[in-house]
Amino acid sequence: MGDDFDTEWTYGNYPMDRLTRDEIREVSAEAQRIHDDIAAGRLTIHLHAVDSWTIVAVGTYTGGKSVHLHGEDYLRQETKDYQSEAEAVADFHCQYTVAVRPGPAPLTRTERAAAEVLATRNAETPVPALSRTSAPAEPLLETVPVYAADPGDHEALLNNFLRSNGEWEKYRPHDETTLVNHESLSLRAEFLHEAAHGDNAWTIAAYESPVGERVWHATVTPTTPVQITKALLDSLASGSGWGPGSISSVTNETLAEATRPLAETGWPQTVTARLIEWTAPDAESAGVSFDTVAATRPTGPIDTWTVWGGNTPHQPAWSVRLSTHTPAALLQDIAFELAYGQGHRQRRPSAARPASRLTTQPAVARAANPVTRPAARR
Incomplete structure (x- = not known):
């Protein structure tokens, strides 16, 4: 059990004090096997x-x-195979939403x-000194392309x-939501503070005028990853991503x-x-898709642009969705951050790598052919 929990110990649906001695031995033996598999790297x-009073987790056997x-400890058990x-992680996210944290839980008192x-x-026992070429066994973070980074702190970003x-004014109608309005009153953002898995943390919309029709939304x-959201907000703050003259029909040139x-x-x-899809040039799962059918129906329910990362395009770990007339x-600006940005991710124990590769290197194209933002966007 964890350090801060005080509740009745159970095995399945049965309190531990109702199990026979042999059943208790069986529970403890199974928990010991799981612990040994984790310690040996097999799980x-x-x-x-x-989850209420105890720790839950998702893992994969080698x-x-x-x-x-x-x-936890001698009560740990497998509940579902x-x-x-991908299926196990997705179901775990669905069950525990915002309570999910990366990696294993902190050690218990035991x-x-x-x-x-x-x-x-x-x-x-003498400990051999690490040579300069040696790397720590478990570094906390690794540098990765921005689309593979951890989400970061969206609250701090706001x-x-x-x-x-x-020129942006904050209004908080209730504890769950903050509304942010531009002084022109034609651009608004809504931030949901306790967004759960499947919700949208940010909703952004631009209007023809303070009382006009909505032109585009995201x-x-x-x-x-917070760096991608920051690129979107910075584009709004610069004024180059919206306003008169920034809205146009989708053509081959604008695409x-x-x-x-x-x-x-x-x-x-x-x-x-x-x-029309663009996919990341490395092993990480990420991409940008443009729906040509949705583009012909600007007021339809389907988003025209989808920027995504992790897992698959149909069930991504994260996504940014934008309507047809998004500038x-x-x-x-979002594509530039995807192409050149970097972030940090908690190192995954299963991704054992040589010391020289503990920090993920940028794509070859970034190092071999560095380019700056096009002159029109500076």
Whole structure:
């Protein structure tokens, strides 16, 4: 059990005090096996969450199934099996939403005590000095392309944006939501403070006038890397991504302008009967898609632009969705951040790499052919 919880111990639906001695031994033996598999690296924990009174987690066995875990110490048990890691992680997000945290949970009091005992026993054993080329066994963070980074602090992003841009006014109608209006009253943003998995943390809309029709809109999920959201907000703050003259019909020219940074850095482009898609040039899952059918129906329910990362385009880990008449300049600012930006991600234990590669290097195109933002966008 965790350090701060005080509740009745259970196994499945049965209180522990109702189990027979043999059943209790069976529970403890299973928990010990799971602990040993984690310690030996045979079971990698991807995510964890606090579920009312105990810790839950999702992990994958080496070369085998993925599982959901419930409980801690000698009460830990497997609750559900999955054939794929993606399915297990997606279901875990659906169940625990904003409580989900990356990596394994902090050590319990029992685990810390055991570690201290082992450390005391091994204190007299000399520890070999690390050479300059050696790397820590478990670095906390790794540098990755921005579309593979952790979400970051969107709350802090909102506060920094308001401090840096005096022409935007904050209004908080209730505790859950903050509304941000531009002084022109034709551009508005809504921030949902406790956005759950499946909600939109940000909703942005531009209007013809303070009382006019909506021209375009965008939504951002709470799991979107904060650097990408910042690129969108900075484009709004600069005035180049909206306002008179920034709205135009979607043509081949505006499409090329909006995605120029992706072309410059070698993002492969594919064209199907309905979609034009650009995908990340490395092993990370990310992309930009343009729906040609939605573009012909600007007032329809389907978004024209989708910027996504993680998992698959249909069930991404994060996404930014934009309507047909989103200004090409604003889209280009987001594409520029995708193409050249970097962020940090908590290192995944299953991704064991040589010391020289603990920090993910940028795509070759970034280093070999660095380019600046086009003159029209400076």
